[in-house]
Amino acid sequence: MTTHDLTLIAASDRSSLPAEPFSARHLIDGNWCDSADGGVFERHSPAHGVLVTRASSGGVAETEAAIKAARRAFDDGRWSSLGGKDRATLLLRVADLIDRERGRIALMETLESGKPISQAKAEIEGAADLWRYAASLARSLYGDSHNALGSDMLGMVLKEPVGVASIITPWNFPFLIVSQKLPFALAAGCTAIVKPSELTPATTVMLGELLLEAGLPAGVVNIVLGHGQPVGALMTTHADVDMVSFTGSTAVGKSIVASASATLKKVSLELGGKNPQVVFADADIDSAVDAIVFGIYFNAGECCNSGSRIIVHSDVAEEVTERVIALSRKVPFGDPLNPDTQVGAIVSPEHQSKIDSYVTTAVAEGATIRLGGGPLTVAGLQDQFYQPTVISGVTSGMAIAREEVFGPVLSVLQFDTFDEAIALANDAAYGLSAGVWSENVHTCLEFTRRVRAGTVWTNTWMDGFAELPFGGMKESGLGRELGRYGLEEYLEVKTVQMRIGRTRAPWVSNR
Numbered sequence: 001m002t003t004h005d006l007t008l009i010a011a012s013d014r015s016s017l018p019a020e021p022f023s024a025r026h027l028i029d030g031n032w033c034d035s036a037d038g039g040v041f042e043r044h045s046p047a048h049g050v051l052v053t054r055a056s057s058g059g060v061a062e063t064e065a066a067i068k069a070a071r072r073a074f075d076d077g078r079w080s081s082l083g084g085k086d087r088a089t090l091l092l093r094v095a096d097l098i099d100r101e102r103g104r105i106a107l108m109e110t111l112e113s114g115k116p117i118s119q120a121k122a123e124i125e126g127a128a129d130l131w132r133y134a135a136s137l138a139r140s141l142y143g144d145s146h147n148a149l150g151s152d153m154l155g156m157v158l159k160e161p162v163g164v165a166s167i168i169t170p171w172n173f174p175f176l177i178v179s180q181k182l183p184f185a186l187a188a189g190c191t192a193i194v195k196p197s198e199l200t201p202a203t204t205v206m207l208g209e210l211l212l213e214a215g216l217p218a219g220v221v222n223i224v225l226g227h228g229q230p231v232g233a234l235m236t237t238h239a240d241v242d243m244v245s246f247t248g249s250t251a252v253g254k255s256i257v258a259s260a261s262a263t264l265k266k267v268s269l270e271l272g273g274k275n276p277q278v279v280f281a282d283a284d285i286d287s288a289v290d291a292i293v294f295g296i297y298f299n300a301g302e303c304c305n306s307g308s309r310i311i312v313h314s315d316v317a318e319e320v321t322e323r324v325i326a327l328s329r330k331v332p333f334g335d336p337l338n339p340d341t342q343v344g345a346i347v348s349p350e351h352q353s354k355i356d357s358y359v360t361t362a363v364a365e366g367a368t369i370r371l372g373g374g375p376l377t378v379a380g381l382q383d384q385f386y387q388p389t390v391i392s393g394v395t396s397g398m399a400i401a402r403e404e405v406f407g408p409v410l411s412v413l414q415f416d417t418f419d420e421a422i423a424l425a426n427d428a429a430y431g432l433s434a435g436v437w438s439e440n441v442h443t444c445l446e447f448t449r450r451v452r453a454g455t456v457w458t459n460t461w462m463d464g465f466a467e468l469p470f471g472g473m474k475e476s477g478l479g480r481e482l483g484r485y486g487l488e489e490y491l492e493v494k495t496v497q498m499r500i501g502r503t504r505a506p507w508v509s510n511r
C-alpha cells in the first residue's frame, strides 16, 4: 500500500509551538520547588520534535516531603473537617478555572502527548465536568442508620475519608485521568500526592496552579514529577500513605499490589484492555463500521478502551473488513495542531517499535495485513506516526489477539455461533470493556450478561458519563472510578453503636 491511499495532514502552522519550554516543578506543601539534587528531565513533542517541557526530576527527598505534607494536611483536618458545601465550592471554582485555561491546557496536552488538538480540547472540557460532578458528590456524603436493632440500640455507619491518597497517572489521557481521581479524592476529604507520567508532566502542573488559585489549602494536593523509580515506588510503599489510585499498565499495576501489600494499603487500579466489539450478522453495518474505526484509531489506539479486536460473524466478516478498510483510508492522520486532524503521533519511538513488532509477529504467526502495517511518514513532522492497520485471519492464540498493542492496529477474528462469539470475547486476561452489534435486543442482552467486562456497550462504543462507574474485571483492574462508586473508593466505613438508656443486662453478675 502506498500512503497516497490515506488521508494525511501535513505540518502546517508552527506558530503555536513554544519558543521556550514549559517549566514544570514540584508542588510540595503549597510551594513550587526544584529537586534537591537539581535533577531535570525533558519532553519533546512527539509530532514536532520540539522541546516543550523541562521538568524537575523527583527523588526520595521530594517524594518524602510531599507525603509528609499530605499527611500533616490530612491529620490536622484543614481539608477533611471542612463541610461538604465548602469542599464543593472549591471544586466548582477549579472547574471554572479549567474552563478559563482550556486552550492553554489543551495545547500543552497536544504538544506532550501527540494527540489532536480538537480531541485535547474536548478532553479538558470533559475534565471540568468531572470536577463539577465531584462537587455534587461532596454535598451528598452519607452513610446508613439502623433503627431496628432493638429499643436500646441505634446503629450508624459513617463514611470517612481514607486519608492520604497516592495518585499515579499515565501519559495517554493525562488531564482527564487525574480528573477521574483527584476531585473524587478531594470530595471525600482526602489529601493527595500526585505523580503524572514522565512523558506528560505539564498539564498536571497547570492543574496545581489552578488549585492554588482556587484557594486549596497548602499541602492538601502535592505534585511530584519524575519516574516510577523512585517516585512512584515510594508513593506505594510509604507508611504514611493510606491508599494508592493507579492508572497504567497491568504489569506496573501488579507490582504496585505487591509493594503496597507490606503496609496493606487500599489499592485501586485502572489497567489495560483487549476490548472486543462483536458484530452479529443482523447488525446495522453502517453504524458498526464507523464505531469500529473510531474504536481503533481514537487517540491513535493508545487507549485502554481501544476496540482492538473485532469478532465478526463469518457471513458478514469480509464485507465488514472491506468497509472498515475503506473508511480507515478517510481518517485524517497527521499534524496534531491542525484542527482537522483526528489521529496524531505515537507517544515515543520505543512505543512505535513495540507496535510494529506486534504486527511483524502477527504476520509470522500466519495473519494477513489488509491495510497499513508500518510506520507512517507525514510531511514536515517527526517519524513518529503509525499507519492505520487492519489485520485479518487473526486467531485467538496469537499475541496480537491477546495482548494490548496500544496502537492503531485492528485485529479481525471470526465466529459462527453465539457461544463461539462469547468464548472469543472472554478469551483474554483482560476484562475492561466490550461491545455488541445486533438489531436483536435478546442477542444484546444475552451478550451483556455473559461477557466478562466492566463496561458493555450495545450498538455504541466508548461513550462515557461522569455518573457511570468505569473500571475493569480480571487483569484490567480493581475498583471503579466515576459515579458514586468512584467516590466510595476514597471512603472508609466506620460503624458506630450507641446504647439508649442503661438497660443492658450485666455480663458479670455483681450481686
Ligand code: NAD
Residues within 6 Å of the ligand: 168, 169, 170, 171, 172, 173, 177, 195, 196, 197, 198, 226, 227, 228, 229, 231, 232, 233, 236, 247, 248, 249, 250, 252, 253, 255, 256, 270, 271, 272, 273, 303, 304, 404, 406, 432, 472, 476, 477
Ligand atoms: P505505565 O504503567 O508504564 O506507567 C503509568 C504510571 O506509573 C507512570 O506515571 C509511571 O511513571 C508510573 N510507574 C512506573 N513504574 C512504577 C512503579 N514501579 N511504581 C509506581 N509507579 C510506577 O503505563 P503508561 O505506559 O504510562 O500507560 C499506558 C497503560 O495505561 C496502558 O496499559 C493502558 O491500558 C493503561 N491505561 C488504563 C486506563 C484505564 O482506565 N483502565 C486508562 C488509561 C491508560
